[in-house]
Amino acid sequence: MIEINKLSVVFRGGLTAIDCLDLTVPEKENTVIIGESGSGKSVLLAAILRILPASAQVSGELLLDGTDLLSLGEKEMNELRGTRLAYIPQGGGSSMNPLLTVGYQIAEPLMEKRAASRRTALSAAVDWMKRLNLGSEEKLAAAYPHTLSGGMRQRALIAMGAITGAPILLADEPTKGLDGERIETVTDLLRRLTDRTILCVSHDLRFARLVADKICVMYAAQAVEQCDSGAFFSEPLHPYSRMILEAMPENGLKADMGFAPPHSEAGRMGCRFYDRCPRRGAKCAQAPPMAEREGRKVRCWLYAD
Amino acid sequence: MENQEQRLGIKRLRLAAGYLLRAVALVFAIISINFILIHLMPGDPVMHILGDEQYFTLYNQFPEKLDEVRAQYSLDGSLLTQYLRYLEQVVTLQFGHSFIGGESVAKTVLFRMKWTALLALSAIAISALLGGALGVLAGYRKGGRLDRALTGLFLFLETIPANCLALILLVIFSYKLHWFPVGGMVSGRLSGWPRVLSVLHHMALPVLVLSLFRTSSNFLLMKSYVSQIRDEDYIVVAVAKGISRRHVLFRHVLKNALVPFVTTICLQVGHILSGSMLIEVVFSWKGMGTLIYDAVNNRDYPTVQMCFLLIAVCVVFFNFVSDMLCMRIDPRIQDGVQHG
Structure with missing residues (x-):
């Protein structure tokens, strides 16, 4: 509380x-x-x-x-x-690091806070992207933020916040x-x-x-x-x-x-x-x-x- | 999706080819401008080849002999003829012989280039690492004690002319304290490790001066890049995710600051052959700087032309390298996306 x-x-x-x-x-x-x-x-x-x-x-x-x-x-x-505490930021273009892949940025808290392996964390990232219905999730996980539409980015950010549990x-x-x-x-x-x-x-x-x-x-x-x-x-x-x-x-x-x-x-x-x-x-x-x-x-x- | 990847691959290849083509066109333009500028310099090069007295004797009594000398040094014919001859030399890598000593220009220039590169590369490597690392720390904690102390120090260094600082250090460490040699590049009759140590001893002071200046500009640039990037939304988001300070700095801030910093360092490396001319003169370092200085004074066209050509090629080449590296680091450049 x-x-x-x-x-x-x-x-x-x-x-x-x-x-x-x-x-x-x-x-x-x-x-x-x-x-x-x-x-x-x-x-x-x-x-x-x-x-x-x-x-x-x-x-x-x-x-x-x-x-x-x-x-x-x-x-x-x-x-x-x-x-x-987990955070879902506003989905403007500047909320994601332009030089890191979308999947990595979603998976990063798991690797950092839960000591998950890169593979496990990326797989969890793809699962959360699927729950948010991003489409072609595996490909999108390897893509960079500038290739995503505003709505896709927003949902990726939701996945990034929710993934930590x-x-x-x-x-x-x-x-x-x-x-x-x-x-x-x-x-x-x-x-x-x-x-x-x-x-x-x-x-x-x-x-x-x-x-x-x-x-x-x-x-x-x-x-x-x-x-x-x-x-x-x-x-x-x-x-x-x-x-x-x-x-x-x-x-x-x-x-x-x-x-x-x-x-x-x-x-x-x-x-x-x-x-x-x-x-x-x-x-x-x-x-x-x-x-x-x-x-x-x-x-x-x-x-x- | 596969088709899209293929298209992206082709797009990136086209982008790289475009950069390369631009670089080649630029080198060609530089070669031409180089030739025109050198031939616009006042004074007859034959006068420098023969000396004033002999030149005026021939000029007054045997002008046809002067034409023979001109032909011997490929200075005869119209400017266009000379230009075409020069282009042929560049393409066949035949740079001729010096007007003054008569030795092969390529051999002399390559020898001098080696010594200049030794000096400049050491200074660039030290200053990139030191200036970059300190700039990252100061920029990330902008306004902190380290930032305030280093910014003051490096701003002070930036305001002193390089040759002035070089002379002060020379007087203190060479004349007064005798810690370093006054000038030159290596003590005579040495080989193996003693020779290596002697070179290191001789280059210590010039490298120190060059490094101090480059470190201060690299520090100020890196600090500025990092202090801007650390306030970006994605850095705040990374902190909110609970990422450790170290990882935020290295994965998020530094990676983004690398793009402009790599460009800066590549431009410095591009000026490797011409950037330390004054320091070379002060420390009697027989590198490209002193070679160009003497060649210009003596209207030694072949030497000047090759030196300028190498400098230009170096700048264009490392600019190309910078474009390629930035494209590798930043996927938006690969995809041709405009960004601020």
Whole structure:
């Protein structure tokens, strides 16, 4: 289980990427973090893995089964990567080393962390590629990343994260750039990994609905709503959550989702969603507390007692 | 898939053939420019062959004798005739005899080349290993203590002119401390191991100066490549996979930094025959540098032409080697993919 207490990440120059985040990722459940670009989702995964650039100042607690990851030395932390924590990065062209074969890069954690022979590790890599339906897997394993399409690369990266067998899987936009059929393959795979704790970051609400047990909504570096997936999709509480759900095509694209960072005094000092909120009131110029209501957490004055 | 592999193989072969063809065309262009430049130099080469006094005597009293001398040294006829004659010489590898001493140009140049190569190759090997290794360490831990100390030191070295440092070292270690010989390449009447040791002793200071300069530029280049690559997404992903720091450095960072570094080193090797001219002059090293210097001063066309030709061929050849090595390391180059 991962427990995150009052986590803040501030980059040099004062940019706050995560602001006092509290989040519990239950064991063997799928938690999906949703929110727009720049809300701090990917930074959270990087903070857990301790792979943020040196310019980032991290404070708070990141507890993995009671051990604070922020207090570990680099050597101890590296022992956890690939054994307890596995990472699926975003599938942009730069996530794979251009000079190493795809198969080698998928197999590398097995060779490094499980002392598997090259042959065994490559064979396992091909098996995982088959599970993700890449096609001509043996040939692709010997190919270089630039010969793969964006979708193929994304699935290869999923194989790279999943192959380690680490109990906690941190996935950053695993369905980015995939077509409907491929999204289904990835969704099926993640749903079948019932023995793992998955913390996933996604823009894709349909994917989130299919795989998530719990949802955490982030807005402007803060968590604004945390609840069970069913409750979130049937009755979102926070005005931002309502807005993103209403903006889904199946809900008739009812909301206008034009991106706007907090710009007014109230938006900066009070509720971050102040400038875009259709239900804002006078109280919203002050920072709202994280209210608890029927096991759900909402950062909004509407639900504060 | 097999057809695709065949097509890729043909594509790579075509790419290599293209590089080779370009190299040959370049050598031909260099041969031509080489000839034109040398013949554009002011002054009559016959004057240097005969000496001022004899030249002017013949010029005033027996001009037909001057034409005979010109014919004897293949300096007669139009520029085009001389050019065609020169091309024939290059193709048949007959480089003629020196205008000054009369000895075979090929023999002299090859002898001098051996000594220059000894000096330059040692310096390139030392500086590539030292500069490369230190650059990797400093670049990987950019801003660390090692980086700050070495960057300061090597930037300081980069700012001192090579011949100036050579003279300072010569004064300290040769004149004052008598640790190394003042000049020359080997002590006389020696053979076997004593001769080898004598050569090593003589080359120590010039190699030190050349190595220091090349090490500093190699260090700064490698540091820059590595510090850029270590921030790439795939390096962050490799760290996130739990790969050990050593493997991240060697398998992921170094492999990617090798492509530009190999190009740099190959270009240095390409300049092996001409790159240490000043140092050769300071340390009285009888290599290509001093040979070219004397040949240019004496309008010794055959010697200058062969020296310049060899330098050009060397540069083009090692540029070709660099292309082939980069193609071997980076599959994107093999496949003709554009990348940043």
